[in-house]
Amino acid sequence: MNTLKITENVSTAAQRDIFELQRKIGAFTDGEGSEEAFRKYRLARGVYGQRQPGVQMIRIKLPYGRVTADQLVRIADCSDEFATGNLHATTRQDIQLHFVKLSDSPQLWANLEDANITLREACGNTVRNVTASSTAGIDPDEPFDVTPYAQAIFEYFLRNPISQEMGRKFKISLSSSEKDSAFGFMHDVGLIPRLTQNAQGELVKGFKVLIGGGLGAQPFPAQVAYEFLPEDQAIPFTEALIRVFDRYGERTRRHKARMKFLLNDLGLETLLEKVQEEWIALKSKRLPVAPLAFDWQNLPERTPLSSEEIAALAAEKLAAEAMDIFPKWLATNVFEQKQKGWYGVQLRVLLGDMSSDTARALAEIVRQHAADDIRVTVNQGYLLRFVKAEDLPVLFEKLHALGLAEPGFDSTADITTCPGTDTCNLAISSSYGITRALEVMMKEEYPDLIYNNDIKIKISGCMNGCGQHSAANIGFHGSSIKNGKLVLPALQVLLGGGFTGVSEGQIGDKVIKLPSKRGPEAMRYLLSDYQTNAFEGEYFNQYYARQTKNYFYQLLKPLADLSKVQDDEYRDWDHDELFKTEVGVGECAGVMIDLVGTTLIEANEKLSLAHEMLAEGVWADGIYHAYNTFITGAKALLIGEGIATNTQYGLVKEFDTQFGKQFYTSENETPFAEVVFSINKNEPTEAFARTFVEAAGEFLAKVKEVRDKQLAETGAPALQELTFGQDS
Template structure:
């Protein structure tokens, strides 16, 4: 988009990002930037390729799912202007817009930033959206509000040099209580709020800290790093952990590049030893979390002073007097979609949204309802719904009537009937089969045959279009992921059935077992069979996961085996949900999981960009960030030269060692005595790179380290130039990329 309009309200950092995206799109369209390099760049700006060629999915990063009414309207308006008029809520509390033209993405971003909404680091090898319990701040079970800590994690690591070029994505979740409603156990870092006692004997805020969880084809439950870590120590710990992940994490074998595999290789004790080694170099040794996060806490405490609670009988009588004819449905909604907050006399209203999709017109009407009846603090939930906060008891009836007119008053929020699902083959490159179609079919089964499931909060059902787990199927009591089955020369769409994941009756999170694969059109029969068996044979009060563990995986395999019988296939079994044509697998290249090939010239350019960022942070006096950007100059430059010798190294430590073996004798520099390493056997490049965590991030060390990074990048350019001297055309082409503009 040539006439890019950016308002004065947009921060200078965001403005530069938007202009940079626009410039990179132009360079890509003109052929100046290779596709692989451009893909890597745009992903970290929330621009993600769809299954359909020529259009993008835009992922809007909403930390802990919080948006205001005005922001919801801005997203709706943006969807109308640039996308399809649909807002898709995700399991990471983001909102996604689909079918956006690449050329429109900078202006779309600028329009959102005008309302305080970012796309930065929503995709790519970065810290993804930081999720949290959607009930944080109003949860009757919480020891304290985790919103300030969550928001601080988001702001601290946004544009942080540590997570700009990691080997893989990194996910953080914060739960408000031991119920773990944010699913801490499946995250790279999971935090669960609790109170503890510090060294002075004072009661303080803190967290149980879990690390190394993850889903996908090889799911892992997170391990406990700390039973209690004081709140002020949480961000420094995460920073140190990220430094370890960045330096030691896999980078070549993408399927092995997540934190869970590094933890598995190092072991918990080894990982924590490496984390301790990084504490010297982190920016802050402690980080106090501000209480008055939005500058409104005092006003909030006055506005939301305790009120008289209302009884169910009072609300039902009020409903009858105000013309609600279907009192049975209203009662179900009242019982399943509302609760009294920890603030006495105030109520939360939860919106169950089928497939997570909401039209822009509905979103604007919802914003009006929020302005009239609720606090200006909407939260997108991890089960793809929304929650409204601080509703008065006497307003439950009128807000229901208005929500009902919008189709947003379906009872059964976060119940068994409220299925979580990813978009599947509707838009995703990686999806194997339809997620939306089977979700509708399963919800119809429950509505028609098991209506009591709107009251069941024990059994969660989650669906993904493939094994990668965007729908979090591994972390559900009953999970399904898209697959296929070959039958002779034909292929039919299938569902992998997983059981026993999610939470047990005692609050422990588990990864589900793969039990059996069934034709996707038989998914409803599989669910019907599971429910009927559970109802017939479970003990009184026995949770589903307890029943599953008692009966064992083989019991359920035998139970579902007749449904998987391919000798009884019908013609319809070869067609996916929502499709008339015969099924065939059409899996594209998934952009979060694909291999990114960095060409030498563009790699040198990246090194120069990182050096510029290092110098900017140095000028601002942010020594730790300046040093880390400069460290990335070393890694990027070394990687570029290693590519010229076809050396493909899978970790930063490997890059450092391989560079030393191939080029180390050529790179020389002077080291001041105060920055010499104790190990005199270290060679120059290794010594420089490994000093990153040996010294405090002072101005003096930053000055030294940036000077050497600048010197190293010049060495890289000179070395590459010498390699290409026999081909003057390539010399001009490549070296022009690496010069200062």
């Protein structure tokens, strides 16, 4: 294993993470531990197995998509050194690097942490990257800037013990206004800023709170938990909700393990009651959010220029060829910020892919012409902020030279897509190929679509929805169709998702499945029909609702006819070989450990973390690590008996039934459930923390004793020696 080079800029917590990752990689390479356990571990460190064997995708966690010029250069340098020289922007405002060797991931992480960039909890059963409207802080429609809240949420849940090993991932978004441009309606928690007046007539900040949204094979729109929640309760509420999800969420049936299913099972009222039951255990019942260290909002106002005045400036500076594009770019990619006289510039990036050389050149442009506050956007582009009007022509010229001044940002012509079969294990058919074909077709045949912001097109390589196809006006997800003995790559067409004429998100309907190579023709059918038959001013989703699903099924049905399939249709986009479905093991979340010994080692690690938190005086975190010690130790013995449970709550009850009499004497007959669930009956004080951690240690020692006895009775080898406690 290579010697790690870690600078003094890397925090102590990050150093520990990086050295531990290197240690775990070494142990796994030497054959220690199960593959499932290692997968779960590395996913929570942003290391994700690719479709191609032996290489990894590294997901870089950028809260609300913010990246500085120096950080962008550092990511580009890491891509050159460890990956392919490409930066892939995602729909959750991350940047991904592909084809990285597993052994290189610790040093890659260390190089990123030197620039204050993390991989921690970018994947796995954790709180994923916190997303936000890229325009937050400069949005003319926003009641207030949600950026500080997004930063605070990111910091609060990073390495937080309550969110390290949930049943599934948990996603949070913050929109800048009622337009919900961060898609709160499809998140586990969506926060939309609002202002209201208190009894004294003062304006008070808060959020409309949406919960339980999600995409995937069974998409659900979020439900409204609160029309107004005071801003200092946003983080406490989210923590309490995560605690409930951790306690009652599904853990066996992966396809039922998201918050949306728990909400559906319990109902909104019962779920919120359980949230309130957790309130006493929170370390902060109210948590005001501090201003950011960086704040560009207070720049002096400038004199705004009209589009005609800007065009006149451009005419003096730009060549005739550039002037053919500049007005379109100005109209579709540039907007005036809420700060008078300053402009936001949006960069359309095909497939979300940018070369490392382009990224470094972009960073230099930002240093010269914009605030050092780049935002990756949810449609896989970039946003530059605080650009002067007089700099727009030269900025356009420099971006155009890099291929970053394509007009039509976030328009119909700007398709959002996941990597599909290019790298992902779960993908069924190509996403990139059909995206390129559609964008070329629309540019040639429907050039005015760069001005259309009504119809959004999104594509995923499978039903899981990384390309957010269910939340699109026109969505496609990769699939397959059997035709005789052969299989064709296919697209499932979804219509009517995304936003209606008002800012209300909805899930699209599955309309029809057709061969992938007929995707461009299907798009022609849809666009031409809408242009011909829609009423004046009628949004696409309104038109879809008026015509009904069956109308569009009949419209597209001829394209699903397999009686005359061309040879090329048996080959996917960008591929010459005959198509066949090759779906690997998904890594969107870890797999539950099924080895008793490994599980007990894991329980011991949690107890050690509990003692560390006691030593640091972080009582609430120590308590939760101790709670996880109880859960993991109990799981180990139940696994040994071949007993599976769906939830932590069910696990505790089952443990009482199976082992309660072995663990408690006549002097101490407190049920296991009562001991464990005292976590949400007490304030997180030092006294309770020390008592609870001590009880967890005694419990785990007893678990080992019981397990050793079981092994002795069966003649199996004894467990490896474990030292339970503070110094293990």
